[in-house]
Structures are given as structure tokens and as C-alpha cells.
Amino acid sequence: MGQRKTTPAKREHILQVAAQLIRDRGIEHTTLANIADAAGISKGTLYYYYSTKSDLIFDIADRHMNNMTSRIFRWLESSGTVQSPRTVFRMVLDTVMHSRSRGHIHLYLIQEALTENPSLRARFVQEYRRWRSIIEEGLGRVYGDGHDYQVMAQVLLTTLDGLVMQRLIGAGPIAIDEVAQFFETAGTMYRENEPV
Amino acid sequence: MGQRKTTPAKREHILQVAAQLIRDRGIEHTTLANIADAAGISKGTLYYYYSTKSDLIFDIADRHMNNMTSRIFRWLESSGTVQSPRTVFRMVLDTVMHSRSRGHIHLYLIQEALTENPSLRARFVQEYRRWRSIIEEGLGRVYGDGHDYQVMAQVLLTTLDGLVMQRLIGAGPIAIDEVAQFFETAGTMYRENEPV
Amino acid sequence: MGQRKTTPAKREHILQVAAQLIRDRGIEHTTLANIADAAGISKGTLYYYYSTKSDLIFDIADRHMNNMTSRIFRWLESSGTVQSPRTVFRMVLDTVMHSRSRGHIHLYLIQEALTENPSLRARFVQEYRRWRSIIEEGLGRVYGDGHDYQVMAQVLLTTLDGLVMQRLIGAGPIAIDEVAQFFETAGTMYRENEPV
Amino acid sequence: MGQRKTTPAKREHILQVAAQLIRDRGIEHTTLANIADAAGISKGTLYYYYSTKSDLIFDIADRHMNNMTSRIFRWLESSGTVQSPRTVFRMVLDTVMHSRSRGHIHLYLIQEALTENPSLRARFVQEYRRWRSIIEEGLGRVYGDGHDYQVMAQVLLTTLDGLVMQRLIGAGPIAIDEVAQFFETAGTMYRENEPV
DNA sequence: GATGAATGAGTTTTCATTCAT
DNA sequence: AATGAATGAAAACTCATTCAT
Known part of the structure; x- marks a missing residue:
């Protein structure tokens, strides 16, 4: 589209x-x-x-980000009918980390954006914001009430990025299930303690 | 030294x-x-x-990782005398993310390790494990009991990496305080629910 | 045409x-x-x-030279009815240098002719001779007698080319009026001293 | 130097x-x-x-212009002891046009300056002014009095440029002697008529 | 220890030209 | 008439590395 x-x-x-x-x-x-x-x-x-090589790279990045976005979107769609928050987390983590290669390219593109491609960088910034707000909305839906999930969305997204990096490095197997559970319990907890 | x-x-x-x-x-x-x-x-x-250029880079990476490690070590040392887990988290996040430049070099080095420097990669793997265990030990000390903080350590470390990346991209200010709080409450909660 | x-x-x-x-x-x-x-x-x-690119350029050059030629021709036509030689010179100088862009293309085409387009070069040689003889004839008409204006025609034409170059470079304003006057007085003088 | x-x-x-x-x-x-x-x-x-290719070209142009300048300078020096203006003109024309190759490079460099080398262009402008003033001074010396030879210097310089171009094109032999004579008589005449 | 000079293998980029449709 | 797609041959530029002095 x-x-x-x-x-x-x-x-x-x-x-x-x-x-x-x-x-x-x-x-x-x-x-x-x-x-x-x-x-x-x-x-x-x-x-x-x-x-230009740059042009090509930009298009690859563009494609990559669109992929990520629509993947997260799909999660948002589906999450409406899901009961267990935990399942949801597992799915997100799983999906985003799906292929090692995707992680690779993600990292390369960020690098490129950082060193000499300002427009690519702008694109990343914009997309990150978008992802965050999508995740936020999704979290609200999962937990069903009007709480503010800004921080949690950020942590989740951030963790995803970190996972990508660690996975690339290959520093041991990543216990996705456990991480998912961590987020679930944390989510519940956080929601209850919110008025801080 | x-x-x-x-x-x-x-x-x-x-x-x-x-x-x-x-x-x-x-x-x-x-x-x-x-x-x-x-x-x-x-x-x-x-x-x-x-x-060789590779030699030089290896040395830089070596230096970088030693810096990171000693920084986290210092945290471990100091954490013994700290009451609030939240303060601790804040400090870790704060310290590691301290300089933007450090983040930059971290990312570049990982990239290098990934694409063509297997020995550098091995070094990273080793160092990540070390960091994780240091953090784990520190968490145990903060929360005082014999629980297993493996997952939490991983999530924390991962989040740190993710934060570095997001900070590099510059996708908006990062609410370190809130993230710290999130981890604190999550930590408490997680500890209680552990028998999963 | x-x-x-x-x-x-x-x-x-x-x-x-x-x-x-x-x-x-x-x-x-x-x-x-x-x-x-x-x-x-x-x-x-x-x-x-x-x-071929060459074909196209040849056509452009052809067009350009025809333009120049008919311009000088027009001068020849008009010069019959003009009294002051000075006015004539002014007009020639003025006309030929009329547009900066024309000068540009003139120079470029000469260059092309010089480096790799022998037939274009031949065309230029031919056209230059034609211009010279037209100018010669015109000078004879202006000064009215049977003197030989070969050299003067050459100097005049040459000066025109030089002016084009200098104008392109933009080395200061060109005092066309004064140059015209110089040629007029020189013309008179030259005519008188001719038996050399 | x-x-x-x-x-x-x-x-x-x-x-x-x-x-x-x-x-x-x-x-x-x-x-x-x-x-x-x-x-x-x-x-x-x-x-x-x-x-860079540009760097190299700039240096060649630099060298070329220095050559031209010192050549004209030498003329200025020597002209002090010369009686006949005509001899002087002949020498200038002769010297500057000396080698066909010099003309070639002159033209190429101007072209280059015109299309995409602003600093080279600036250099040309500066050098042209210098040449003009040197010639002016030399003319004053030859004719011995305080007249203003600005226009004549310009015409002379311009004619030189034009001669270079025509010579390159090869439009017939150039009657340097005659041109020199033209300038001599023109010079005398012009001097006398000056108060216009 | 220190250096300037030299290099070659590779990398991106350019563009006139051809041709099937 | 018109075109988009394809190409190859050449050009500029890059840079880690070597080495005699």
C-alpha cells in the first residue's frame, strides 16, 4: 500500500x-x-x-519497517479476542524475534541511519513512535481499562530491541517464555500500583 | 592496568x-x-x-567492555549498602546510559563482531554472561533472599541494550525514572509469584 | 530554413x-x-x-553558426545605409555578444570540435572564413574605398571571440563603447597608413 | 615561488x-x-x-596562469629598453601564442572553470585583471606618457584570447605581423585622439 | 621507532547505446 | 513512432597494507 x-x-x-x-x-x-x-x-x-546504494538501502529499510509495523498491527487486531495477557506477550516477542536475519538487518539499518543517513534516521524515529503507540493501545485493550501504559510500552519495545541485539550476539538461549511471564506479572502489578 | x-x-x-x-x-x-x-x-x-585495523578495534572493544564491567561491578559493591531497590535500578540505568558516545561505540562494536570478527564476538558472548551474573548477584543482594533472579537479570540487561539503541536513534526522551519504577514493582511482584 | x-x-x-x-x-x-x-x-x-549524441551536437552547432552568420549578414545589409563607422562597430560587438548563453554554447562547441569532432571542426573553419569575408566586405562598404580590410576584419572577428571568452569568465564589465571607438579611430588611421 | x-x-x-x-x-x-x-x-x-581529478586540474591551471603571467611580466621588464612599439606587440602576440598546446589547455581550463569549478573561475578572473594591468603599465612605458591605456590593454588582451581560439580551430594562418602593425598604428592614433 | 611513498584490488558510479515490443 | 528495460565498458575514487629508508 x-x-x-x-x-x-x-x-x-x-x-x-x-x-x-x-x-x-x-x-x-x-x-x-x-x-x-x-x-x-x-x-x-x-x-x-x-x-545509488543509499537509495536501495533506504528502500530496504522502508520495507523492513513496514513489515515490523504490520506485524505489530496484526497483533493489535488479534489481541482483542485473546484472554490471557501472557499469551499475547509471548506472541509479540516471538513474532518480532522470529527470524535471526530480520534482527540482523534491523541492526544494520540502525547503524546506517546513525552514521550517515539522516533521512533514514528520521524515518526510524517516526516508526519507533508509531510502534510504541500501537503497543500502548494493545496493552490497554488486553488489560481492559483506562490506565496509562506508556512506560510499559516503552519497556516492552526496548526489551525487544535489546533481545534482538543479544540474540544476534548469540549470548546463550533466550528464555522467551520466562520473559513473557515476567512482563505479564509485571503488567498486573504495575497496573495496581499505578497511582504513584 | x-x-x-x-x-x-x-x-x-x-x-x-x-x-x-x-x-x-x-x-x-x-x-x-x-x-x-x-x-x-x-x-x-x-x-x-x-x-591491523582489526587488532586496533579489538583493543578498543576490550577497553570498552572492561569499562562496562567495572562500572557494573562498582554497582554491585555499592548495592550492599543501599536500601531502596528503586534507587539501585535508577543508578544502573543511569550509569550505563551515561554517555551517548559510549552507546554508539557499543553498537558499532557489536556490528563488527557480528559481521567479521569471530574472536570479538566470542569476547562479547563471554562478557554478556559475566554482566548477567553480576547483575543477578546484585539483585539477590538487593532483595535479600534466595530467589532466582536469572530472568529478571536478563530482562534488565536486555532493556539496557535496548535503551542504548533507542537513545542512539533519538526517538524521544527516555523516562528513566519511570522505567526504574517499573522494574522495582515488577521485581517485587515477580518475587512473590515465582513458583511458576 | x-x-x-x-x-x-x-x-x-x-x-x-x-x-x-x-x-x-x-x-x-x-x-x-x-x-x-x-x-x-x-x-x-x-x-x-x-x-548519436554527435549527430545532435552537430545539428546544434549548425544551427548556432547559421544564427551567427545571418546576424552578421544583417549587419552587412544595414551597414550600407549607416554613416558612422563607430555606430556600426558598436552594433556588431553588441549583437554578437548579445546573450551570454550564446557565448557559452559557442565555446562549448568549439571545444567539442577541437577534441573529437573533425567534421564539426571543418565546419567551423569554413564558417570562420565566411564571417571574415562578410566583415571585410562590410568594412569596405563603410569606409567606401578600395582598401584592403583583411587584417582589420581579422582583428575585429578575433576580438569578438576574445570578448565572448572574457565575458563568460566574467572578468569585469566590458567597455563596449570604448572598444568600438578604439576600432573606429584605428580604422581611420590604418586606412591612411596602409602602404606598408 | x-x-x-x-x-x-x-x-x-x-x-x-x-x-x-x-x-x-x-x-x-x-x-x-x-x-x-x-x-x-x-x-x-x-x-x-x-x-581528486579537480585538484589536479586546478594545479595545472594554476601553473598555466603563472606561466602566462611571468611571460607577460618578462615582456614588461624588457619593454623598457625597446624603441619600437611594433616590435613589442609582435613579441607579445608571438610569445603568448607560442605553442598551440598552451592555447588548448587555456581553452579547456576556461571551460572547466565555467561549468563546475567556481574556485577555478575566481582564479581566472583575478588573473585576467592582473594581466590587464600589467599590459596597461607596459603600454604606458612604451608610449612614454601619462595617457590612459585601459581600453587598449583590454583590446590587446582580448585579441590574444581570440587569437588563441582561432588558432586552435585552425581557420587559416594568422598574420601576426600585420596584426602587430595594426595595433601599433592604432596605438599611435588612439593616443592622439584620446580627448574624446 | 618512525615515516612517506607506493600500491592493487575492489567499489561505486556514469552513460551512450541497443532492442524487443 | 515511441518506449522502458537492459547492458557493458569505462571512469573516478577508496583504503588497508607494505616497505625501503
Whole structure:
């Protein structure tokens, strides 16, 4: 829904291939020649679709964030019919962390945004805010009342980012179930103690 | 204090300068020429002290992790005499997130470890485990009993990482106080519900 | 009036647009993609009308030289009815230097002719001779007698070229009036001293 | 006297070689690989001395203009002891136009300055002014009195530029002697008629 | 210890041109 | 007539690394 122009099939193909390569080797170690090769086209053709490496990266980031957003959205939709908050948490954690590669690309893109891509950075800031508010709304729905879940949403989102990093590093298995439970009990607790 | 061999003053100087540059522009955008320039030496001399860019980066990472570790250690030491768990959390969050630049370098180094520096990665894995166990011990001390704070330690550490990332992106101010409170109440709650 | 074949409207349009671009950015910095864009057509279509960049440039040069020639011709026509030689010079200088853009394209085209377009160069040689003889004839008419104005015509034409260059560089305002006067007095003088 | 830093021998060598190539084929058709080859060094080494094609071109232009300037200066020096104005003109014209290659490079550099090198352009403007004033002073000396030779200096300089262009195009032999004579008689005349 | 010079292998970018539809 | 897609060959630029002095 609303990519730039109408992404033609080949542009889409390039996007996929490039994202895959970047996942595997990082942005800096993925050359345009690599991408062209993997996509089965010439460098010239690559240029036809993306006249700059930056452009390509921006589109990959864009796609990535849209994916994340719609994933979280779907969670929000479904959460209306779910009884157990715990199940919900498990699902969120699970979904977002789903593929190691997704985490990889997430980290690379942030890095890129940080060092030399101001517009990409702006995009990240905007998207983070969006995610936070979606999560907030979802939490409100799960717990059913009018409490303020701002902080909890932030912690949850933040934890997700942290999990991505730790998972990438591979510092031991991550006990998602336990973390989910932690958040559930914390949520209940927090709600009760709120008037602080 | 016990670097490899006896770090001569110039090696130390190079380290500092390089770390600073990497903080500002990322690893990939910091060339050896940049470092030599900033350090006021020639590229040849740089190579006299560090025969490879990787070596230099490893040393920077080493230094960085030692810093983190001793910081968390200090917390452990001090936590024995602190009454309020909340104060403790605030302090940890505060300390670790202290400088934006530190966060930057943390992220860059992880990236590097991820893409092409397996030994650096191993080092990170080891250090993360260490941090987690320190935090675990500290939590036990704060809450005073024999409960198992593994998950909570993980969540705390993870959140720290996540906070670093979000802070880097600059997605709005981070309500450290509130997060600290969240963890405190969560901690209490979790302790009580533990038998799961 | 009488281009090759019968220049269809679109070919003419391309010509204008391309000339404009070249005026602004030079030949080397004007790509066929630029021209196609500016003309509102596709590169493919551009190739339908001009099978080579060289062809297009030749046509532009052709047009440019025809313009210059007819301008000087007009001067010749009018000069018969003019009394003051000075007025005439002023007019020539003024006319030829009329638009900065024309000077630009003149220079660019000469450059092109020089480096890689022998046929264009031949065309320039031919045209320069023509201009010189037109000017010579005009001078004879102005001064009314049978003297030989070859040198003066050359100096005048040469000065025009020089003025174009200096004007392009923008090295200060050019005192056209004074230059015109210089030529007038010089002309008179020269005529008298001729038997050298 | 006062190149940037102290031009090492190799830098100087590169400069000469590059200037030569540019004279022969133009800026656009002279690649860095060509230059490196002709200079007997690698592209990397070329980069060591000139990190940009623009830098190199600027230095060539700088050198070129210094050459021109000192050539005109020398004329000024010598002109003090010369009796015949005509001899002087001949010499100036002759000297400046001396080598066809010099003209070539002059034209290319102006072109370059025009299209995308503002600092080069500024340099040209400055140098043109300098040349004009040197010529003015020289004329005053030749004609011995306090008249104002501004216009004549401009016409002379302009004519030189024009001659360079026409010579490059190769539009017939240039009658330098006659042109010199024209300027001499014109000079005398102009001086006498000055109070206009 | 220190350095400037040199390098080569790789990387992005450019663009005139071709061609099937 | 018109076009979008594709291409290749070349060009500029990057930079970690080596080495004689």
C-alpha cells in the first residue's frame, strides 16, 4: 500500500535479493556487484532501478519497517479476542524475534541511519513512535481499562530491541517464555500500583 | 592496568583517538588515515603499533567492555549498602546510559563482531554472561533472599541494550525514572509469584 | 530554413531543449537522459530522431553558426545605409555578444570540435572564413574605398571571440563603447597608413 | 615561488604529464588511468598526490596562469629598453601564442572553470585583471606618457584570447605581423585622439 | 621507532547505446 | 513512432597494507 510509484516486479526482486545479502554479510560487505550478480542482472540494470546504494538501502529499510509495523498491527487486531495477557506477550516477542536475519538487518539499518543517513534516521524515529503507540493501545485493550501504559510500552519495545541485539550476539538461549511471564506479572502489578 | 604487554603511552594515545573517531563516525567510516591524522602520527607509525585495523578495534572493544564491567561491578559493591531497590535500578540505568558516545561505540562494536570478527564476538558472548551474573548477584543482594533472579537479570540487561539503541536513534526522551519504577514493582511482584 | 530533410516539429523541439541544456551545463555535463527528460520524451525516442549524441551536437552547432552568420549578414545589409563607422562597430560587438548563453554554447562547441569532432571542426573553419569575408566586405562598404580590410576584419572577428571568452569568465564589465571607438579611430588611421 | 607546500619532484612530474595529456586530448578524454600510466605510476599513487581529478586540474591551471603571467611580466621588464612599439606587440602576440598546446589547455581550463569549478573561475578572473594591468603599465612605458591605456590593454588582451581560439580551430594562418602593425598604428592614433 | 611513498584490488558510479515490443 | 528495460565498458575514487629508508 503506497510504495514509491508502483514497485515493478524486478525492483521488488532486487529489493529481496539485496535484503537477503545484507542480512548475511552486512551492508558494508554487500557490494552492488554482489547484488547485481545475485539478482541475475548487470550493474547497469541495477543502476536503472536504484541510482545509488543509499537509495536501495533506504528502500530496504522502508520495507523492513513496514513489515515490523504490520506485524505489530496484526497483533493489535488479534489481541482483542485473546484472554490471557501472557499469551499475547509471548506472541509479540516471538513474532518480532522470529527470524535471526530480520534482527540482523534491523541492526544494520540502525547503524546506517546513525552514521550517515539522516533521512533514514528520521524515518526510524517516526516508526519507533508509531510502534510504541500501537503497543500502548494493545496493552490497554488486553488489560481492559483506562490506565496509562506508556512506560510499559516503552519497556516492552526496548526489551525487544535489546533481545534482538543479544540474540544476534548469540549470548546463550533466550528464555522467551520466562520473559513473557515476567512482563505479564509485571503488567498486573504495575497496573495496581499505578497511582504513584 | 594490565593491557597486553605494557601498553606504551603512544599505543594508549592511538587507542583513545581511534575510539573517539569511531564513536563519531562508525567503524566503517573511520579509516586508518583518519586515525593517524587525528593522532598526529603517520600511517606507518600507526602500523608499528597496530599491525591491523582489526587488532586496533579489538583493543578498543576490550577497553570498552572492561569499562562496562567495572562500572557494573562498582554497582554491585555499592548495592550492599543501599536500601531502596528503586534507587539501585535508577543508578544502573543511569550509569550505563551515561554517555551517548559510549552507546554508539557499543553498537558499532557489536556490528563488527557480528559481521567479521569471530574472536570479538566470542569476547562479547563471554562478557554478556559475566554482566548477567553480576547483575543477578546484585539483585539477590538487593532483595535479600534466595530467589532466582536469572530472568529478571536478563530482562534488565536486555532493556539496557535496548535503551542504548533507542537513545542512539533519538526517538524521544527516555523516562528513566519511570522505567526504574517499573522494574522495582515488577521485581517485587515477580518475587512473590515465582513458583511458576 | 532548410535544415536537412524537413525537420519535424519534434526534432526541432529536441534541438532547442538540448541547446538550452548545453548552454547551461556544457556538453560533457549534458547527458542524453537529461535531454530526453527535459524534452519530455524517452531516451528511446530521442534515439529515434538522433541516432548519436554527435549527430545532435552537430545539428546544434549548425544551427548556432547559421544564427551567427545571418546576424552578421544583417549587419552587412544595414551597414550600407549607416554613416558612422563607430555606430556600426558598436552594433556588431553588441549583437554578437548579445546573450551570454550564446557565448557559452559557442565555446562549448568549439571545444567539442577541437577534441573529437573533425567534421564539426571543418565546419567551423569554413564558417570562420565566411564571417571574415562578410566583415571585410562590410568594412569596405563603410569606409567606401578600395582598401584592403583583411587584417582589420581579422582583428575585429578575433576580438569578438576574445570578448565572448572574457565575458563568460566574467572578468569585469566590458567597455563596449570604448572598444568600438578604439576600432573606429584605428580604422581611420590604418586606412591612411596602409602602404606598408 | 609559492606553489602549495613544496611541490615534490613527483608531484611536479605528474603535473607535467597530465598537462601534456590534457593538451592533446582534452580534460574529459584524459582519465586518471591515462595519467597514471603516462607518469609511470599506479592509480593509487596518483591518488596519493592528488586525491581528486579537480585538484589536479586546478594545479595545472594554476601553473598555466603563472606561466602566462611571468611571460607577460618578462615582456614588461624588457619593454623598457625597446624603441619600437611594433616590435613589442609582435613579441607579445608571438610569445603568448607560442605553442598551440598552451592555447588548448587555456581553452579547456576556461571551460572547466565555467561549468563546475567556481574556485577555478575566481582564479581566472583575478588573473585576467592582473594581466590587464600589467599590459596597461607596459603600454604606458612604451608610449612614454601619462595617457590612459585601459581600453587598449583590454583590446590587446582580448585579441590574444581570440587569437588563441582561432588558432586552435585552425581557420587559416594568422598574420601576426600585420596584426602587430595594426595595433601599433592604432596605438599611435588612439593616443592622439584620446580627448574624446 | 618512525615515516612517506607506493600500491592493487575492489567499489561505486556514469552513460551512450541497443532492442524487443 | 515511441518506449522502458537492459547492458557493458569505462571512469573516478577508496583504503588497508607494505616497505625501503
